[in-house]
Amino acid sequence: xxxxxxxxxxxxxxxxxxxxxxxxxxxxxxxxxxxxxxxxxxxxxxxxxxxxxxxxxxxxxxxxxxxxxxxxxxxxxxxxxxxxxxxxxxxxxxxxxxxxxxxxxxxxxxxxxxxxxxxxxxxxxxxxxxxxxxxxxxxxxxxxxxxxxxxxxxxxxxxxxxxxxxxxxxxxxxxxxxxxxxxxxxxxxxxxxxxxxxxxxxxxxxxxxxxxxxxxxxxxxxxxxxxxxxxxxxxxxxxxxxxxxxxxxxxxxxxxxxxxxxxxxxxxxxxxxxxxxxxxxxxxxxxx
Amino acid sequence: xxxxxxxxxxxxxxxxxxxxxxxxxxxxxxxxxxxxxxxxxxxxxxxxxxxxxxxxxxxxxxxxxxxxxxxxxxxxxxxxxxxxxxxxxxxxxxxxxxxxxxxxxxxxxxxxxxxxxxxxxxxxxxxxxxxxxxxxxxxxxxxxxxxxxxxxxxxxxxxxxxxxxxxxxxxxxxxxxxxxxxxxxxxxxxxxxxxxxxxxxxxxxxxxxxxxxxxxxxxxxxxxxxxxxxxxxxxxxxxxxxxxxxxxxxxxxxxxxxxxxxxxxxxxxxxxxxxxxxxxxxxxxxxxxxxxxxxxxxxxxxxxxxxxxxxxxxxxxxxxxxxxxxxxxxxxxxxxxxxxxxxxx
Numbered sequence: 010x011x012x013x014x015x016x017x018x019x020x021x022x023x024x025x026x027x028x029x030x031x032x033x034x035x036x037x038x039x040x041x042x043x044x045x046x047x048x049x050x051x052x053x054x055x056x057x058x059x060x061x062x063x064x065x066x067x068x069x070x071x072x073x074x075x076x077x078x079x080x081x082x083x084x085x086x087x088x089x090x091x092x093x094x095x096x097x098x099x100x101x102x103x104x105x106x107x108x109x110x111x112x113x114x115x116x117x118x119x120x121x122x123x124x125x126x127x128x129x130x131x132x133x134x135x136x137x138x139x140x141x142x143x144x145x146x147x148x149x150x151x152x153x154x155x156x157x158x159x160x161x162x163x164x165x166x167x168x169x170x171x172x173x174x175x176x177x178x179x180x181x182x183x184x185x186x187x188x189x190x191x192x193x194x195x196x197x198x199x200x201x202x203x204x205x206x207x208x209x210x211x212x213x214x215x216x217x218x219x220x221x222x223x224x225x226x227x228x229x230x231x232x233x234x235x236x237x238x239x240x241x242x243x244x245x246x247x248x249x250x251x252x253x254x255x256x257x258x259x260x261x262x263x264x265x266x267x268x269x270x271x272x273x274x275x276x277x278x279x280x281x282x283x284x285x286x287x288x289x290x291x292x293x294x295x296x297x
Numbered sequence: 298x299x300x301x302x303x304x305x306x307x308x309x310x311x312x313x314x315x316x317x318x319x320x321x322x323x324x325x326x327x328x329x330x331x332x333x334x335x336x337x338x339x340x341x342x343x344x345x346x347x348x349x350x351x352x353x354x355x356x357x358x359x360x361x362x363x364x365x366x367x368x369x370x371x372x373x374x375x376x377x378x379x380x381x382x383x384x385x386x387x388x389x390x391x392x393x394x395x396x397x398x399x400x401x402x403x404x405x406x407x408x409x410x411x412x413x414x415x416x417x418x419x420x421x422x423x424x425x426x427x428x429x430x431x432x433x434x435x436x437x438x439x440x441x442x443x444x445x446x447x448x449x450x451x452x453x454x455x456x457x458x459x460x461x462x463x464x465x466x467x468x469x470x471x472x473x474x475x476x477x478x479x480x481x482x483x484x485x486x487x488x489x490x491x492x493x494x495x496x497x498x499x500x501x502x503x504x505x506x507x508x509x510x511x512x513x514x515x516x517x518x519x520x521x522x523x524x525x526x527x528x529x530x531x532x533x534x535x536x537x538x539x540x541x542x543x544x545x546x547x548x549x550x551x552x553x554x555x556x557x558x559x560x561x562x563x564x565x566x567x568x569x570x571x572x573x574x575x576x577x578x579x580x581x582x583x584x585x586x587x588x589x590x591x592x593x594x595x596x597x598x599x600x601x602x603x604x605x606x607x608x609x610x611x612x613x614x615x616x617x618x619x620x621x622x623x624x625x626x627x628x629x630x631x632x633x634x635x636x637x638x639x640x641x642x
Contacts, residue, residue, distance in 0.1 A: 190381035193348055196368050197375040198395035198450055208398070212385040 056274045059267035071265035072272070079245045080253035081272070083161065084230050087249060091168045091229040092222055099176025099221060104210065106177075107184030108192060118181075124173045132170050133238025136163055159241030164249065167235040172228045176221035183217040183291060184210075216290035223287065227280040231273055298359045298453040298486050299324040300345060305354035307340055307510075314340040316510040318354075322503075325484045327477070329497035332507035333533070338490045339458055341507070345488065346456050347371045358453065371454075374447030374485075378459040380439040382431040388442050389427040392417055395450035417445040420479070437468040444476075448483075457489035461496065473500050494534045498522065506530050528561060528636050536564040538606040540633075558637050562630040567608035569595065569618060570627045578627040581606070583620055588612075595620065597628060 028034065061068055071077060102121060106114060124132060138144050140157040150157060157163045191213065195205040211218075233251040240247045242256065250273060257266035300322040307315040315337045322328050330338040343349040345356055347368035355364045363371055382391050390397075392414045396405055405413065418424040421441040431439055440460060447455060460476070461469040477500050480487055491497050497504045498518045505515040506529070514526040525531035540560040570578060584605070585596035593615040595608045608628060610618075620626065 190377050190379060191383055193368075194375065194377060194381040194383075194446075195394070195398070197346060197348070197373060198398065198446070199369050200394070200398040201369070204398045208394075209383055212383075 053274060056267055056270055059263060060271040062267075063264050067264055068268045068271075071268035074265070076245045076248065077253060077265070077269055080248045080250050080269070083164070083248065084250045086161070087165050087168050087236075088226055088229040090165050091172055092226050094169055095172055095176050095225050096218070096222060098173070099180060099225075100214075100218065102177045103180035103184055103214075104206070106181050107187075108189055108210075121174050121177050124171050125178075129171055129232065129234030130238055133167050133235035136167055136170075136235075136239050140166075158239050159243070159247060161247065163239035164236050164247060167239045168229050168232050171232050171235045172225045175225040175228060176218065179221035179224065180214055180217050183214055187213055216287050216293075220284060220287035220291060223280050223283045227276060230276055300454060300486060300488070301355075301357035301360070302341070302345065303355040303357065305341065305344060305356070306352045307337075307344065307349070308352055313510050315344070315351075318510070318512055320505060320512060320515060322486060322488060324359075324486055326502045327480045327487045327489070327500065328503045328505060329501035330488060330490045330505050330507060331492070331494060331497040331533070332513075333492060335509075336507040337510040338492075338507045342456050342458055342488060342490050345454070346373050346375050348375070372450070372452050374450065374452035374455045376440070376443050376447050376455070376457040376460050378462045380431070380436075380443045380463075382439055382443055382446070384431055387428050387430055388418070388423070388434070389414055391431070391442060392446045392449050394446065413449065417449055420448070421445045435468075436464045437472055440464065440472065444479075452485070455485050455487040457487065459490050459492070461493075462491075469496070476500060498534070506533060508533075525634070528559065531561050531563075531634060536607060536609070537561045538564060538567065538630075540604070540606075540630075558635050560630075560633050560635045562606075562633050564594070564607045565592075565609040566631040567606065568629045568631055569597075569608055569610065569614075569620065570629060571618065573627045574629070578629045581626060581628050583622055583624045583626060586620065586622065597626070599628075600625075 102117065105111070106118060137158050139146055140150060140163065141147050142151065142158075144158075157166065191209050192205050195209045200208065230249075231251055232249075233255075236249055237252060237255075240249070240252055242248060242252060244256070248256065250269060254266050254270045254273070257263075257269065300320075302318060302320040302322075305315050305318045307313075318337070318341060320341075330341060332338045340349060344351050347363070347366065351364065355362055357363065358371070383394065386394070393410050396410045396413065399405075404410075415424055415427070418427055421444060423438060423441055423445070426434065426438065426442075431442070434442065444457075444460075457476075461472050464472065473496055476489075489500070501518060503516060504518055504521050506513045506521060508529050514521050514530045521530055522534055525534065531537055538561070540562070542558055542560060573580075580600035581597040582600065583595055584598050587594040587596075591612055593610050593612055595610060595615075597606055597608065598604070599606060606628065618626075
């Protein structure tokens with residue numbers, strides 16, 4: 010009779026030893042939730058409520074407006090060029106850094122991190138200094154009738170620079186933790202370098218790549234500072250979605266501004282969802 | 298296929314991993330590279346495989362220089378300590394990998410590959426697991442699959458890097474017996490790395506004892522165990538006791554009397570007696586008794602010098618003597634090896 014009671018008492022004691030009183034637990038949870046509501050849920054709700062303030066018709070009209078459509082198109086083009094470029098670069102760099110030792114490896118890691126440590130505005134200015142009319146390569150570009158700054162190529166260049174580290178930074182720790190054993194096994198079994206990469210390395214980092222691509226894409230579409238410097242803000246021509254939102258806002262056209270902004274908010278939500286799945290899968294890949 | 302290792306030297310930064318190593322492995326033998334960690338045994342194995350480059354020296358397979366040959370073309374099978382199975386492939390695809398990556402011109406047809414894979418899975422007694430993933434297997438099963446995968450490409454040499462190192466004691470003992478049996482069936486020249494002397498003594502045809510990038514001794518298990526070339530080999534293959542002393546009269550060769558010498562006695566070569574049978578017995582006091590399954594380890598302090606020695610007795614002998622703590626007894630070394638520096642007298 011007494012045996013179960015003892016076990017039960019023993020269990021509760023054990024729980025007490027490793028947790029805090031209920032008041033502390035609930036208090037901390039409440040603080041976290043309030044913080045979350047204040048800084049994440051509330052702004053998101055504000056964006057959507059402002060966007061739909063004057064009804065669905067006005068919302069759709071703001072999105073269908075030619076300048077808005079052009080900004081969406083430019084943003085999509087920018088992301089469509091940037092993400093594949095950084096994907097190729099990121100995977101190659103991570104592969105080299107994680108699986109080989111070579112002189113200058115640390116320098117390469119530092120260079121990859123550079124865009125993280127430089128303010129986006131400065132990154133934009135670098136391109137103006139390089140390719141602008143008064144810049145180093147300006148006269149040469151003028152002579153060849155090519156425009157980079159205040160045109161689409163400048164926007165893409167700035168975005169590529171700013172989103173440079175995302176995929177590489179995600180893959181390096183993943184690949185380093187996986188080690189070289191599987192690649193070596195493939196080589197000993199007679200696989201060529203390419204076969205090893207596509208059949209062994211790539212499947213092992215699949216979810217890490219997806220995770221990196223999602224983050225890179227979100228940043229490429231949302232980048233403001235660097236793009237703002239090189240874009241020139243020409244309506245219907247060099248305005249991306251974030252720049253268009255700013256222009257509308259400065260014109261006191263709040264509904265239209267928030268309507269376009271809601272597109273970016275949607276992107277954020279989708280990114281979050283895919284990111285959660287990818288993170289979970291990466292942990293699985295590491296776990297095996 | 299025979300393997301010749303000629304004057305291999307390998308350095309990582311300032312650390313000398315292999316120092317002028319020369320070794321010859323006859324065709325069809327199962328050879329153990331035995332040594333403590335950092336002795337260079339894994340580096341030597343990886344150089345034979347072609348996974349590591351040598352700074353100088355040559356590797357010959359069947360008399361043919363393969364030093365510059367790419368790992369892909371060496372036709373070796375390699376088994377990794379942590380299996381290195383492809384996590385995202387089934388057991389079947391893992392074993393088939395080496396055949397599937399062959400250029401189309403000499404890649405066997407699908408049904409042939411399938412038959413070959415199933416034959417290998419039968420050989421490692423795991424054909425029922427063909428469609429499982431590596432994460433669903435136990436350590437011992439994974440290592441057997443890794444072996445099947447290595448054998449699929451019909452290697453001329455099989456290299457195993459601490460193949461049982463990550464397994465628990467019982468599975469390890471079972472697998473090494475199985476490996477020995479498999480080797481007797483296939484007769485493929487095999488080299489395996491281990492730091493476990495028991496494993497080397499049980500499985501190998503020849504043992505190569507390595508230390509600090511050099512080969513200390515190479516020979517049959519009986520040779521290295523019964524006639525160790527130097528104190529290191531003696532020390533590494535079993536527990537030994539040290540007695541420091543001086544030569545009382547000019548010994549063999551050029552050794553002078555009064556030269557400092559060290560005698561080594563294996564712990565199971567020490568007999569414990571209640572009364573001294575002759576003058577070679579030393580008086581000692583029992584300090585500690587440790588029972589280890591079938592054997593008993595007794596720690597004794599030698600009277601006078603205070604030196605500690607360990608004796609290993611069978612349980613029967615221990616019980617017949619009825620030994621107790623703090624008792625005075627007599628110890629007599631059965632077999633003594635005396636070394637002056639590195640020379641055995």
